[in-house]
Amino acid sequence: MYIPTYDDVQAAHERIRPWIHRTPVLTSTTLDRMSGAELFFKCENLQKAGAFKVRGATNAVFSLTAEEAAHGVATHSSGNHALSLSRAAGCRGIPCTVIMPKTASQAKMRAVADYGGEIITCKPSLEDRERTLEALVERTGANFVHPYNDHRVIAGQATCSRELLEDVGELDAVVAPIGGGGMISGTSLTVSTIAPDTRIYAAEPQNADDAYRSFKAGHIIEDDAPDTVADGLRVSLRELTWHFVSSYVTDILLATEEDIVDAMRLVWERMKIVIEPSSAVAVATILNNPELFRDQRVGVILTGGNVDMYKLPWLTK
Amino acid sequence: MYIPTYDDVQAAHERIRPWIHRTPVLTSTTLDRMSGAELFFKCENLQKAGAFKVRGATNAVFSLTAEEAAHGVATHSSGNHALSLSRAAGCRGIPCTVIMPKTASQAKMRAVADYGGEIITCKPSLEDRERTLEALVERTGANFVHPYNDHRVIAGQATCSRELLEDVGELDAVVAPIGGGGMISGTSLTVSTIAPDTRIYAAEPQNADDAYRSFKAGHIIEDDAPDTVADGLRVSLRELTWHFVSSYVTDILLATEEDIVDAMRLVWERMKIVIEPSSAVAVATILNNPELFRDQRVGVILTGGNVDMYKLPWLTK
CATH class of the missing domain: 3.40.50.1100 (Rossmann fold)
Incomplete structure (x- = not known):
């Protein structure tokens, strides 16, 4: 660590x-x-x-090497980290996929989509989020940006x-x-x-x-x-x-x-x-x-x- | 004029x-x-x-001579001028009476009272406001600060x-x-x-x-x-x-x-x-x-x- x-x-x-x-x-x-x-x-x-989440998400996205960035970024988030990472990825011109609990607010889902993020919904539990995320990362090679443990x-x-x-x-x-x-x-x-x-x-x-x-x-x-x-x-x-x-x-x-x-x-x-x-x-x-x-x-x-x-x-x- | x-x-x-x-x-x-x-x-x-109404109200209150100020100020207002004049009068330490239409928002009435203004309610018509105001000015000698025509x-x-x-x-x-x-x-x-x-x-x-x-x-x-x-x-x-x-x-x-x-x-x-x-x-x-x-x-x-x-x-x- x-x-x-x-x-x-x-x-x-x-x-x-x-x-x-x-x-x-x-x-x-x-x-x-x-x-x-x-x-x-x-x-x-x-x-x-x-x-504030735009600070950490932007730092993570712009820390990536060109090779890492090409695979895009991914995360799970109940809201603000999702839209922050989508926005940061958009600023750098790389793809972003977000696992969101289906209970997340409609306003936040709309904002993620407006920033160009792709949304995959999951059940509102830690386990289901992380399982869905792992499958995605394995499939795409995206760089996982955890909402906070990073x-x-x-x-x-x-x-x-x-x-x-x-x-x-x-x-x-x-x-x-x-x-x-x-x-x-x-x-x-x-x-x-x-x-x-x-x-x-x-x-x-x-x-x-x-x-x-x-x-x-x-x-x-x-x-x-x-x-x-x-x-x-x-x-x-x-x-x-x-x-x-x-x-x-x-x-x-x-x-x-x-x-x-x-x-x-x-x-x-x-x-x-x-x-x-x-x-x-x-x-x-x-x-x-x-x-x-x-x-x-x-x-x-x-x-x-x-x-x-x-x-x-x-x-x- | x-x-x-x-x-x-x-x-x-x-x-x-x-x-x-x-x-x-x-x-x-x-x-x-x-x-x-x-x-x-x-x-x-x-x-x-x-x-913004605090700008005009404050200018009016602090333009008064000491003698004028002693009688206080009065106005009629549907809201923001009322609380601005109450606040300005409070800053100068003089009385303020406000004629408010009984349809004014509760939030604005509470704010006027919080600033120390005294409220008299009237019907929501220009005529009734101005009639109520004139009677008040005659009674107290307060300086009338019109919400805008001043x-x-x-x-x-x-x-x-x-x-x-x-x-x-x-x-x-x-x-x-x-x-x-x-x-x-x-x-x-x-x-x-x-x-x-x-x-x-x-x-x-x-x-x-x-x-x-x-x-x-x-x-x-x-x-x-x-x-x-x-x-x-x-x-x-x-x-x-x-x-x-x-x-x-x-x-x-x-x-x-x-x-x-x-x-x-x-x-x-x-x-x-x-x-x-x-x-x-x-x-x-x-x-x-x-x-x-x-x-x-x-x-x-x-x-x-x-x-x-x-x-x-x-x-x-």
Whole structure:
């Protein structure tokens, strides 16, 4: 297992810079008042393809040799990694095939197709996804880009907190959602290197608390297809992301489904930006734990904004 | 009738700068592709109080002498001017009373109250609003700040296109929604002074096309309480805004209710920002008239983002 270093992060940043946005950092008087903290929102919902995942996917695609690239790339993903990899493959002009659970949102499937990705659907379980993917890779020779358990992907995601720290300076803490752990691993890699005194919190839905239970137990505990509105966070840690989570994360904080939906609506209503439920988990945990963040400078990674506008969770509860 | 000058705009900008955001200008690959133009979105949805109206209201409040200010301010408004004036009055520490139609959105009424404004409701007609307002002013001596037919308000709104032109340089055209005409008057004042070759388009709902009919007829034609989803644009021109519209506007473009709702959802879905229906009118007219804007640099004023998240128009059609 190759563990990416901060040199890899710097190389990734140079490699992906032409293909991604340097996203803005927004602030909100209302959210500051409600949390008692000074919050800096890194807006990856405004990223190309609508999510941070374009960073890691683009780094992976543009790291390939010409010979590797000719066979294309493939992945399984519940959503944002799928469209990010499709977009990155399109930028390089190579084929991309995505295994998606048939429960994935129609909006995300349409977006993958718009970017030129080919979709193969599977059952919404880890096992079925991986089986389908392996058969595909064997058939086509495509380079498999795992959504998070991949050193190229983690080095790419790490560029997000690098920009955040460059833009706002010192922070007392950073909060990012955790699903498979790609973003929190990248965040850990950057923050532990260039801001080692900054605390790192992972935010997880209580209904998909496998990372929390893993963190407390000291080894990976997997969930299969947990039920949460935060559809980007239904997957489990793997060995590479577990390395970063177990080594660098200060704590994992939980939010209920109701907290997540309330935080999502609050951000839309007051900050006037569209965030997906996964992003709202980070906001919810901050509002839930004022004692941890009061009077502190806190970075919040808003990971994405890909939402089906016909299925808004505060209207379908 | 005092007609504000560009000197008034510069003075307004200095006066309000400590109390407002310099809002960002966003771009969108998707919207550029769909329109064939290069679009620069001035994001007043990210403005304090969620709309450009805070500019004019703040300019009016901070223009008052200490003696005038002691009596407070009052207005009638269907929404954003109401919360902007409440906020501005709160910044200066003076009372504010707002006459609101009882059909105004609950979200806007809550926001007015949150900013410390006192609300008196009236029937949703121009006559009833103005009658209620006059009685109030007589009773309290409050300074009446009309939502748009006021030189202080227009000079304030004019700071928006000043920032846009400073940030993006030369534009072939600017498109802004028109209701009572405050924003388009401010835009006209700035653009005709510092960018006289830039065309100025006003965007109006077909269901509330009184400005369009006035423009074609050459005199003000009033609508009373027209039915459109763009609730900020239900009011009619008055003498001061008519001066600017009749002198400087290139043309008035119309959009159907369906176009407005589609454009609103499109911006939320692809740009990941929350805009209200009034803002979407400008986007809809650009998509409707590709021959006017193809291959041109076009500024688009996204006027506000105050939306009731429980009443989204594409879900209630």
